[in-house]
Amino acid sequence: MTKVTLTVNGKAVSREVEQRTLLVQLLRDDPASGGLGLTGTHVGCDTSQCGACTVHVDGMAVKSCTMLAVEAEGAAVTTIEGMANADGSLSPLQQAFQDHHGLQCGFCTPGMVMTAAALLAENPTPSESAVRYYLEGNICRCTGYHGIVKAIMAASGQDMPAMAAE
Amino acid sequence: MPKDTSAPATGIGAATKRREDIRFLTGRGRYTDDINLRGQAHAHFLRSDVAHGRIRSIDTAAAEAMPGVIKVFTAADFASAGGLPCGWQVTDRFGQPMQEPKHPILADGKVRHVGDPIACVVAETLDQARDAADAIVVDIEDLPAVIDMKAALAEGAPKVHDELTSNLCYDWGFVEENKAAVEQAFRDAAHVVSLDLVNNRLVANPMEPRVAVGDYDFATDMHTLYTTSQNPHVIRLLMGAFVLGIPEHRLRVVAPDVGGGFGSKIYHYAEEAFCTAAAKALRRPVKWTSTRSEAFISDAHGRDHLTRIELALDADHMFTALRTETYANMGAYLSTFAPCIPTWLHGTLMAGNYRTPLIYVNVKAVFTNTVPVDAYRGAGRPEATFQIERLVDKAARELGADPVELRRKNFITEFPYQTPVAVVYDTGNYHATMDKLLEISDRAGFEARAMESQARGKLRGFGIAHYIEACGIAPSNLVGQLGARAGLYESATVRVNATGGIVVMTGSHSHGQGHETTFAQVVADMIGIDAGQVEIVHGDTANTPMGMGTYGSRSLAVGGSALVKAAGKVIAKAKKIAAHLLEAAEGDIELKDGTFSVAGTDRTVDWGAVCLAAYVPHNYPLADLEPGLEETAFYDPANFTFPSGAYACEVEVDPETGAVEILAFSAADDFGNIVNPMIVEGQVQGGLAQGIGQALMEHCVYDETGQLLTGSYMDYAMPRAEDLPLFRVDHSCITPCTHNPLGVKGCGEAGAIGSPPAVVNAVLDALNRGGHAVSHIDMPLSPARVWAAINA
Numbered sequence: 001m002t003k004v005t006l007t008v009n010g011k012a013v014s015r016e017v018e019q020r021t022l023l024v025q026l027l028r029d030d031p032a033s034g035g036l037g038l039t040g041t042h043v044g045c046d047t048s049q050c051g052a053c054t055v056h057v058d059g060m061a062v063k064s065c066t067m068l069a070v071e072a073e074g075a076a077v078t079t080i081e082g083m084a085n086a087d088g089s090l091s092p093l094q095q096a097f098q099d100h101h102g103l104q105c106g107f108c109t110p111g112m113v114m115t116a117a118a119l120l121a122e123n124p125t126p127s128e129s130a131v132r133y134y135l136e137g138n139i140c141r142c143t144g145y146h147g148i149v150k151a152i153m154a155a156s157g158q159d160m161p162a163m164a165a166e
Numbered sequence: 167m168p169k170d171t172s173a174p175a176t177g178i179g180a181a182t183k184r185r186e187d188i189r190f191l192t193g194r195g196r197y198t199d200d201i202n203l204r205g206q207a208h209a210h211f212l213r214s215d216v217a218h219g220r221i222r223s224i225d226t227a228a229a230e231a232m233p234g235v236i237k238v239f240t241a242a243d244f245a246s247a248g249g250l251p252c253g254w255q256v257t258d259r260f261g262q263p264m265q266e267p268k269h270p271i272l273a274d275g276k277v278r279h280v281g282d283p284i285a286c287v288v289a290e291t292l293d294q295a296r297d298a299a300d301a302i303v304v305d306i307e308d309l310p311a312v313i314d315m316k317a318a319l320a321e322g323a324p325k326v327h328d329e330l331t332s333n334l335c336y337d338w339g340f341v342e343e344n345k346a347a348v349e350q351a352f353r354d355a356a357h358v359v360s361l362d363l364v365n366n367r368l369v370a371n372p373m374e375p376r377v378a379v380g381d382y383d384f385a386t387d388m389h390t391l392y393t394t395s396q397n398p399h400v401i402r403l404l405m406g407a408f409v410l411g412i413p414e415h416r417l418r419v420v421a422p423d424v425g426g427g428f429g430s431k432i433y434h435y436a437e438e439a440f441c442t443a444a445a446k447a448l449r450r451p452v453k454w455t456s457t458r459s460e461a462f463i464s465d466a467h468g469r470d471h472l473t474r475i476e477l478a479l480d481a482d483h484m485f486t487a488l489r490t491e492t493y494a495n496m497g498a499y500l501s502t503f504a505p506c507i508p509t510w511l512h513g514t515l516m517a518g519n520y521r522t523p524l525i526y527v528n529v530k531a532v533f534t535n536t537v538p539v540d541a542y543r544g545a546g547r548p549e550a551t552f553q554i555e556r557l558v559d560k561a562a563r564e565l566g567a568d569p570v571e572l573r574r575k576n577f578i579t580e581f582p583y584q585t586p587v588a589v590v591y592d593t594g595n596y597h598a599t600m601d602k603l604l605e606i607s608d609r610a611g612f613e614a615r616a617m618e619s620q621a622r623g624k625l626r627g628f629g630i631a632h633y634i635e636a637c638g639i640a641p642s643n644l645v646g647q648l649g650a651r652a653g654l655y656e657s658a659t660v661r662v663n664a665t666g667g668i669v670v671m672t673g674s675h676s677h678g679q680g681h682e683t684t685f686a687q688v689v690a691d692m693i694g695i696d697a698g699q700v701e702i703v704h705g706d707t708a709n710t711p712m713g714m715g716t717y718g719s720r721s722l723a724v725g726g727s728a729l730v731k732a733a734g735k736v737i738a739k740a741k742k743i744a745a746h747l748l749e750a751a752e753g754d755i756e757l758k759d760g761t762f763s764v765a766g767t768d769r770t771v772d773w774g775a776v777c778l779a780a781y782v783p784h785n786y787p788l789a790d791l792e793p794g795l796e797e798t799a800f801y802d803p804a805n806f807t808f809p810s811g812a813y814a815c816e817v818e819v820d821p822e823t824g825a826v827e828i829l830a831f832s833a834a835d836d837f838g839n840i841v842n843p844m845i846v847e848g849q850v851q852g853g854l855a856q857g858i859g860q861a862l863m864e865h866c867v868y869d870e871t872g873q874l875l876t877g878s879y880m881d882y883a884m885p886r887a888e889d890l891p892l893f894r895v896d897h898s899c900i901t902p903c904t905h906n907p908l909g910v911k912g913c914g915e916a917g918a919i920g921s922p923p924a925v926v927n928a929v930l931d932a933l934n935r936g937g938h939a940v941s942h943i944d945m946p947l948s949p950a951r952v953w954a955a956i957n958a
Contacts, residue, residue, distance in 0.1 A: 030202035039200035040193015045458035047877035080193035098805035105678030106190025107425025144855030
């Protein structure tokens with residue numbers, strides 16, 4: 001077991017983990033089993049394809065199933081639980097997902113929000129095709145991405161008049 | 167409190183934002199894998215890596231000595247358990263029941279597909295369980311596998327189940343009495359058009375893998391199963407009564423937030439029974455979480471039909487007869503509803519939107535050494551629609567007719583319409599949806615766009631399809647005659663609290679559909695209060711009435727109808743209370759915007775006061791009326807509902823590479839009345855993505871030895887954001903359902919049903935316009951297949 005110390009959603013945490021423990025396991029596992037109990041981050045595959053486990057590590061969108069917990073030593077990790085406004089209300093990006101029906105079953109949603117936040121940090125006014133390209137590592141099976149793309153565009157302050165008709 | 171009429175509308179027809187989104191967007195959803203019980207142990211299944219083999223021995227000694235291992239289970243531990251039951255018995259053309267092999271919890275004697283569970287390790291941690299599974303020694307005698315359906319039916323083919331007479335589950339004919347007349351119509355036809363096609367095998371792939379957590383309380387002799395299910399009551403009934411012998415009052419099944427289903431979470435799976443039984447055997451909770459790789463070899467697959475379809479037309483291009491022969495893959499075992507998908511959910515839809523007077527459908531269901539196949543979004547109806555709409559398009563091309571006009575000429579226009587395949591369409595207006603489609607897809611402007619593509623060296627194509635589906639599953643007395651071993655009603659309890667708030671307990675289940683929002687809209691609208699005063703509870707057998715769950719686009723049409731019925735009973739009783747409070751005749755009481763009034767007077771009492779009187783019955787007609795305000799209703803539909811719609815796909819094909827790009831996709835649906843247009847559009851968009859995925863990308867492939875070649879997201883192509891356009895979705899064509907109280911038809915599957923033929927028709931249109939006389943390409947239309955067709 002190795003001790004790992006990191007910051008998660010602004011709070012310093014320290015845990016004993018196995019060398020093989022993945023970051024997503026550390027985040028999700030029950031506190032009784034040595035995890036942080038942050039179950040908002042999801043696991044949807046085992047080949048680093050679906051992006052449901054996306055979190056921010058030092059500001060970068062990272063698939064937490066593809067990173068060992070020990071690699072996060074000293075890092076600042078943000079999960080979906082750390083994305084709302086300080087008063088607990090939805091952030092503008094989260095609000096845009098609700099406003100534009102960017103989620104149905106909700107399982108891919110945390111990863112989508114984290115990836116979208118990383119995109120908007122890099123490129124505050126992405127084109128529709130830039131949004132779709134950036135989402136290449138996140139799979140949604142419910143929405144056909146329609147509402148997700150609309151939500152991200154809206155969160156970036158851009159109108160999509162072509163979409164208004166439908 | 168009366169409704170604030172200045173606030174945004176929250177009733178029927180309002181695009182109310184979803185209340186469940188708040189928890190999903192903040193990481194506070196509670197999915198099954200988020201549940202960790204005190205003292206929980208972890209299960210890991212050792213699964214067969216060969217498609218067919220006889221188990222000579224299983225040595226678990228080394229595994230049981232590994233750190234943290236509590237027990238290694240094999241079939242011997244389940245000697246007294248029943249098999250996983252099949253919920254539908256199909257009767258074949260000769261009046262005989264289908265062949266129905268046992269499906270054990272753990273493989274017993276033979277393994278029959280890659281992924282068949284052989285043993286299960288339960289250990290203190292998941293990693294320990296996985297490590298120990300590697301130490302189990304299984305000696306398997308490899309047997310030749312049958313993968314191809316026609317080969318499986320050949321004389322002398324290896325049998326998946328030794329105790330059966332062959333690999334044929336059933337040979338079904340429908341309508342058998344029409345067969346001779348259909349054949350005569352083909353002999354008399356002016357034109358006959360035929361097509362051989364494949365409906366490609368798919369994997370549903372909800373983003374949440376399946377999970378089961380079993381728990382047992384010795385103090386109360388109470389079992390609890392937390393599971394990723396679309397229908398917890400069905401699991402409780404099937405697992406309790408048929409597999410483990412647990413009476414329903416000793417078994418609670420909870421399906422909390424469920425991350426999508428698309429059919430694959432309808433069925434009762436071995437892992438659910440395992441975790442439930444193991445929790446009692448080990449006296450501690452047992453949890454199993456599927457990996458995605460495991461999901462590919464253990465979740466029921468979908469589609470996988472081989473079909474020859476033929477259409478007879480007269481000299482005036484009127485359809486005179488249709489006949490089909492389909493081979494339907496059942497996989498190695500019969501999944502819960504597998505037998506009914508290629509029969510009653512497929513054969514009964516073969517009239518499509520057309521007045522074809524004579525139809526004969528033959529289906530041979532076949533056992534193979536592959537994962538069981540069952541319903542996947544649309545289930546039988548996409549297969550029917552794909553056949554019909556591909557064939558009609560082919561007929562138009564061969565006859566030199568316009569594909570829209572050929573369809574229009576044969577459209578059913580009079581309703582109710584008795585099809586020659588048993589079902590009666592109650593309403594529809596197919597010309598209206600076609601008109602709307604041509605408008606929103608701008609078909610008139612297509613030629614100019616095609617010229618523009620041509621100038622860039624690309625081939626542009628426009629494909630249409632018109633679909634019919636049967637939803638609102640289903641009238642119990644009818645499906646009982648057809649072999650269903652269950653009723654298909656739905657239930658609701660409406661519990662009004664003393665202070666006027668309402669809790670609705672529904673037997674329906676939401677795994678993305680948004681029931682918590684839409685069901686609240688319905689009840690709020692009926693009473694005239696704000697939807698925020700209505701809470702929806704679902705997914706727990708302990709606090710919801712027996713219900714059949716969510717699939718087949720049935721939630722609103724059947725579950726919503728139960729809700730309307732229960733709320734109607736509540737309102738009827740509330741009016742009695744109001745009549746007493748207002749000292750008026752019950753028949754004079756009106757309810758509007760949450761206020762009861764005496765007709766023609768200014769005397770009123772509001773909703774809250776009536777609710778309070780029901781629970782604090784000081785001034786109350788106790789001699790005539792029970793206190794309280796809570797009612798339960800069960801609703802059994804009188805008929806299926808028949809949503810329909812017209813879809814258009816516009817593609818551009820790169821003739822150099824065969825790559826297909828979807829430039830536009832338009833959908834004009836008739837779903838009857840709409841409760842929440844935002845949610846309806848979302849359902850269509852998601853269905854379109856899955857249908858386009860089937861048409862262009864998704865394909866579950868086995869090699870000849872039964873190894874799954876597409877066992878992860880590295881190999882099974884899921885549609886991503888870049889693969890899809892923004893969709894043009896319209897639902898303004900409305901012919902309300904005539905036999906349910908909301909006039910709703912269901913919208914969950916339409917997109918996946920109507921889109922595959924539209925996409926394929928569009929690609930073929932592009933190729934033929936480009937001078938490539940290609941009559942058909944089997945799905946998925948990958949660049950390699952399209953390129954090969956161009957260069958054939």
